[in-house]
Amino acid sequence: MIVGIDLGTATCLAAAWKDGRPRLIPNALGDVLTPSYVGIEDDGSVAIGRPAFERWATHPHLTSRPLQGRFDEVPPLRDGDRELGRDELIALILRSLCADAHAFLGAPVTAVVIAVPCALTDPERRAVLHAGKLAGVRVLRLLNASTAVALHYAQPRADTNSRFLVMDFGSGGVNVAAVDTFDGIVEVKACAGDRSASGDAVTRLLAGHLLDEAHASAELRADDAFMRRLMLRAEVVKRELSAGRDVTLPVIPRSSDTVHVGVKTFEALLTPWLALLWRPAERVMRDARLRAADLNAVIISGGTSQLPQVRAFAEQLFGRPPVEGVPAMEAVAAGAAMLAGMIAGDVGLSRFALTDVCAYTLGSIEDTSGGTYSPAIERNTVIPASHTRRMLPSPPDRQTLTLDLYQGESRRREDNVPVTSVRLPFADGEGTDIRFSYDANGLVSMERAEGRQWIPLAGEGLSDLHSAERRVALDAWTVPARHAVPHRMLLTEAGRALAELPQPTRARLARAMLLLGDALAARDRAASAQHAATLREMLAANPRRDAPATT
Structure with missing residues (x-):
């Protein structure tokens, strides 16, 4: 069985192409969206998805978002002398998604198509491939998120020739692609990604505003656990404001003071962030040699696309409203599932074909060039692609040459992403041919x-x-x-509620938690279900009251 996976910064989603359409796969909690979090529980076991997300604020040193930011900045999770590195953390998420697919589809997952942010560099894409190896599944294809959305949009329009722009707004950045479709061929003309225009950046702007309005101290701002809790609350506030509701909430712990955030204030905070969206869109339009008037449609997707200000900004940029009906959170996984179906030979998809492009220029710097970056394959070249260059010794009696490989657009070494460095031997003063390549996954190789x-x-x-x-x-x-997993999730929710309850309710809840924990440790499914039902009833009778007030 081959499934498609949206490996998102904040959430992941798996889907399978079945009966002529993408089928979204629920996780063990019944949700189709799995938070991209991994944590270590108090007993040393691993929590994945929502159970780990719930511990992100309370156990910051035992919880990770391995897909957030640049992969080389992801610290390992440690439990005593054991540790989980970046690749292992991503592998655990992939294993969990594949286990969900096995349970839902009734067949083991042997291979996957993974949609990733367009901005991922070669080292980051290799990390995803290696994570797939660790997870025990073959990664058949890495697919840019914007390309996946293009596939999903094109599938019911196979008989339509169209030219459209995709903007996928994720927590980790925006992915943009200009696409032509004709006779079932989906042709990506240009793509770009920008991590600075991320949904997380919006949440940070809002959290910073809350801190400023509450006059938070420097000590509080340096408290990692507090800042994580604040980011979670800012995410909730963002959703309320996006729905057009003003929000009032306490910010400083143990203080009765509140902060009021109005929709107009939120719109003003968004202004500098919205300006960032133009950069990748303008680059893609320029590289594809398109004007706004050339587009038949504008497609937006991703969690941040649900902000009304984003829709309005997209309409202002391109002179037309974005297409309605594209599922914001599901389009990437649906497109990945479609490509999985194409690879598997689904008859209903036999007329479709996909061509994609590389997101970065690939080039090199020779130790004799004075640090000058020399492009070999320009960005937005159709992939797979190769370019051969003759390297000559200078002076003629030189025996070796150091060649540094980079991805990026700048002529300055430090502004590009290093891929590798090799030392080339010259035999008897003769030159050698070097081949630079991109494969269909956007992976780089160099051969002599x-x-x-x-x-x-x-x-x-x-x-x-x-x-x-x-x-x-x-x-x-x-x-x-x-x-x-649902029972462990219940224990986490109960643990958060415990401190807020008075005695003797708190003691009864703690006792119920202990009984459920013991049943889980003994792997007694019947007793676990019984104690979970009791604990669930107690929580329902004592709901938490920490939601921000809205008007």
Whole structure:
């Protein structure tokens, strides 16, 4: 079974192409969206998805968002002398999604198509591929999120020739693509990603405003646990404001003072962020040689696209309202599932074909060039693509040459993303041919000609032996059984409610939590279900009252 996965910064979603349409796959809690969080529980087991998300604020050093920001900045999670690195954290999320798909579809998942942010560089894309190895599934294709949305939009319009722009607004940034469709062919003309124009950036703007209005101290702003809780509350406030409701809420702990945020204030806060959206859109339109009048449609998707200010801004940019009816949170996974169906040979998708492009220019810097960046494959070249360059020794008696490979658009070394560095030997003063390549996944490789063969210099990734060793270490971690996840989630919710309740209710709740925990530890499914029902009734009778007031 092949499934499509939207590997999002904030949430992930799996879907399968079945009966001529994408089928969204629910997780163990019955939700189709799985938060992109991994944590270590108090008993040393691993929490994935919403159970980990619920501990993100209260256990900051035991919880991770491995897909947030740049992958090389993701710290490992540690439990004593054990640790989970970035690749292992992503692998756990992939394993969880595949387990959900197995339970829903009744067949094991053997391969996946993964949609990722357009801005991911070669090292980050390789991390996703390696995570797939650790998870025990083959990654058949890495797909830009905006390309996935284009596939989903094009599928019911196979007989229509169209030219449209996709803007996918995720928590980690915006992904943009200019697309032509004709006779079932989906042709990406240009794409770009920008991490600065992210949904998380909007949440940070709002959190900063709340801190300023509450006159929060520097000490409080440096409190990691408090700031995480504030970010979660700012996310809730953002949704309320997006629905046109003013919000009043307390910000400082143990203070009766409140902060009022109006819709007009929120719109003013968004102004500088909205201005960032133009940069990737303008680049894509320019690279595709398009004007706004050339577009038949504008498609927006992603969580942040649900902000009315985003829709209004898109209409202002392109002179037409975005297309209605595109599922904001589901379009990327649906497009990934469609490509999975195409790869699997689904008859209903046989007329479709996809061409994509690379998001970054690929180039090199020679140690004799004075640091000048020399492009080999320009951004938005159709992939797969290769370019061969003859390297000559200078001076002629030179024996070696150091070649640094980069992705990026700047002529300055420090503004580009390093991929690898190799040392090339010259034989008897003769030159050598070097081939630079992008494959269909947007992955980079570099090879040296040796007779009629091409010898890899970069792009090989980790060895199978190394991957196998890391997979064995990952398997040593305890992941709760799927049926136990709702019960563990219930324990987390009860733990948050415990401090707010008076005695003797608090003591009764603590006792119910202990009984459920013991039943889970004993793997007694019947007792777990019984104690979970009791605990659920107690929580329903004592609801939390921490939601912000709205007007």
